[in-house]
Amino acid sequence: MFYGFVGLLEDVVKVSEIQSFILCQIKKGKGFAWSVEPGAWSLEPNSPMNKPDVTVETPSLDQIQNAREELKDKVRETPVWQFSTDKVQRLTGEETEIHLKLEFWQHGGSFKVRGALMNMAKMDEEAVKRGVTAVSAGNHAIAVAYAAKEMNTTAKVVMPNTANQVRIDRCREFGAEVVLVDDVHEAFDKVRDIEEEEGRTFVHPFDGEGVALGTGCVGLELMEQVEDLDAVIVPIGGGGLCAGIATAVKHIDSDCQVFGVEPEGADSMRRSFEAGHPEKIDEVQTIADSLGAPYAEHYSYTLCRRHVDGLCTVSDQELCDTMRLLFDDMKIAVEPAGAAACAALLGPLQEELDGKKVGIIVCGTNIDIESFSNYVSRGRQN
Numbered sequence: 288m289f290y291g292f293v294g295l296l297e298d299v300v301k302v303s304e305i306q307s308f309i310l311c312q313i314k315k316g317k318g319f320a321w322s323v324e325p326g327a328w329s330l331e332p333n334s335p336m337n338k339p340d341v342t343v344e345t346p347s348l349d350q351i352q353n354a355r356e357e358l359k360d361k362v363r364e365t366p367v368w369q370f371s372t373d374k375v376q377r378l379t380g381e382e383t384e385i386h387l388k389l390e391f392w393q394h395g396g397s398f399k400v401r402g403a404l405m406n407m408a409k410m411d412e413e414a415v416k417r418g419v420t421a422v423s424a425g426n427h428a429i430a431v432a433y434a435a436k437e438m439n440t441t442a443k444v445v446m447p448n449t450a451n452q453v454r455i456d457r458c459r460e461f462g463a464e465v466v467l468v469d470d471v472h473e474a475f476d477k478v479r480d481i482e483e484e485e486g487r488t489f490v491h492p493f494d495g496e497g498v499a500l501g502t503g504c505v506g507l508e509l510m511e512q513v514e515d516l517d518a519v520i521v522p523i524g525g526g527g528l529c530a531g532i533a534t535a536v537k538h539i540d541s542d543c544q545v546f547g548v549e550p551e552g553a554d555s556m557r558r559s560f561e562a563g564h565p566e567k568i569d570e571v572q573t574i575a576d577s578l579g580a581p582y583a584e585h586y587s588y589t590l591c592r593r594h595v596d597g598l599c600t601v602s603d604q605e606l607c608d609t610m611r612l613l614f615d616d617m618k619i620a621v622e623p624a625g626a627a628a629c630a631a632l633l634g635p636l637q638e639e640l641d642g643k644k645v646g647i648i649v650c651g652t653n654i655d656i657e658s659f660s661n662y663v664s665r666g667r668q669n
Contacts, residue, residue: 309589343589345433346496346592348538351503358504361404361437363392365505367512370629370647372616378633382642385632386513387617391625392503394482395457397577397651398528398558399430399492401501404589406490407434410498415440420487422478424447424471424576425454426651427492427626431461431557435488437456442483445474450576452654471571471581493525494584502531509646510539517643518544518626520636523598525588532648533594544596548574548631550623551600556591559583560598574662577624599635604665606630611666613649622644622654 370385379385390398393622407419413499418441419435421431428444435442442463447470458465466481468474482489491498505528509519519536521529526547533545549556552572567582606623611632628647633638 289433305437306434307377316587327584341342343586345590345593346499346531346534348535351500351507351535351538354500355478355504355507357408358401358404358501358602361394362401363393367509367646368617370617374612374616379637380463380641383632383640384644385629385647386509386516386645387629387647388505388509388512389619389620390648390650392621392651395426395429395433395461396653397426397430397511398502398648399426399651401504402493402498402527402531403434403490403501403502404437405431406439406495406497407488408490408658414488417488418442419490420444420485421479421490421492422471422474423492424450424454424579425653426577427490428463428465429457429461429653431490434457435463436461437522443487445481446550447471447474449537449618451653451655451658454653457653458495458528458593471579479618491527491584493527493580493663494587495527496586497535498527499531499590500585502528503535504531505648506532506535507539509648510543513646515644516540516543516639516646517650518546519548519646520548520631522575522578522624523549523555523591524624526556526583526591528648528650529556530587530590531596534590538593545594546631546636547591547595548627548636549598549600550578550606550627551602551607553579554600555580556584557598557600559588560592564588564647573606573623575606575623575627577653578627597636597639599631601627601630601634604633604667605639605652607662607666609633609666611663611668614663618656619649620659621649621652624660625649626649627653 332365366389368387372388386396394400422445428446444463444465448467468477473609521532523529529547536543536545550573554569565583566590606626609626
């Protein structure tokens, strides 16, 4: 489902209907609110979205470039592959050019290590000695465990007991102590206790300048690897990946559109955009547990609001279909979150991006063989 353009707008250029929802194509500038009611949209001058948050400073291109220099010996510059098989051309149209940014080949199996390392690089020597803590369903926990090992310190990570065993094992392989709890909400309470009792520094999974600078490097790399992109599609959990990539993309080419995609059962950013402030969800219901952040946070939400042109959601079935397509056609084995951006292009964004040159962020691959096989088996053969 596509929910329309959102951001800081100057004037509405075109209005058209996409999948029963009104799509406003826009320019930068003053903000307007919008509606996700079928067949309707609105401009509300008094909406909170008309009041840009001046407390959050957008990272500059120089800052992102400096972050890449700082991280260059600690992270990989992940490759880009063009997805141009007969099957995908039939599904998206022959004129649509798809470039997959293979961020799942990063250390730790996902993009998360970039933000973790960037945050830890800002810590003083004494804080590093005391160690770090984190909360995550897996990928961020793995990243923090890896980063702690690289920084010669210790990590104590809190994970829901429903987390994939492969992810739990990878954290332990990197030397982290793993604390299992019943759910994500309890996990955040537990990590606060660890901070207070042990003096460890909390490394946030998706919010703050360090995260945005780290993930901004993904956007910087992509824009250098593929020239003249028309659009970039980014998965959203808490929004840290999208915030950084969107910021970098807009610095380099303000005409390149950035779309965020969330699972239908974990759409905290969509709800936040609609409300005009960060929102939370009561329950996460998606197979894409890496995108299952229970709420949006202020910093990442603000950067997404400024730089993201539109949001959409995909179903679990669409994620399974795309996991199968990526495996069948490209021999890429990813977790559901890693298939989200491509699923958006094949589904809710297909009409909007028909004939365009599109960058797709393939964000993670930390999944066990049994779960991967089950999800791919659920996928429909196109």
